[in-house]
Amino acid sequence: xxxxxxxxxxxxxxxxxxxxxxxxxxxxxxxxxxxxxxxxxxxxxxxxxxxxxxxxxxxxxxxxxxxxxxxx
Numbered sequence: 321x322x323x324x325x326x327x328x329x330x331x332x333x334x335x336x337x338x339x340x341x342x343x344x345x346x347x348x349x350x351x352x353x354x355x356x357x358x359x360x361x362x363x364x365x366x367x368x369x370x371x372x373x374x375x376x377x378x379x380x381x382x383x384x385x386x387x388x389x390x391x392x
Contacts, residue, residue, distance in 0.1 A: 376388045 373385075373388055376383060377385070
């Protein structure tokens with residue numbers, strides 16, 4: 321069975337409480353933005369050098385892979 325995500329807040333809330341809905345939305349936004357930033361950091365960390373190599377391989381003089389990886 322597929323699991324469902326519950327957006328209910330914990331603790332006592334009254335019906336139609338706009339303050340708790342705003343806090344819940346704010347908390348949800350903070351969690352998602354933190355998750356997105358963490359994923360972006362990992363993608364940037366592991367994807368930067370391969371991206372540079374791919375761009376270098378597609379440049380005009382067409383260097384070999386050994387030329388791109390050598391420090392000189």
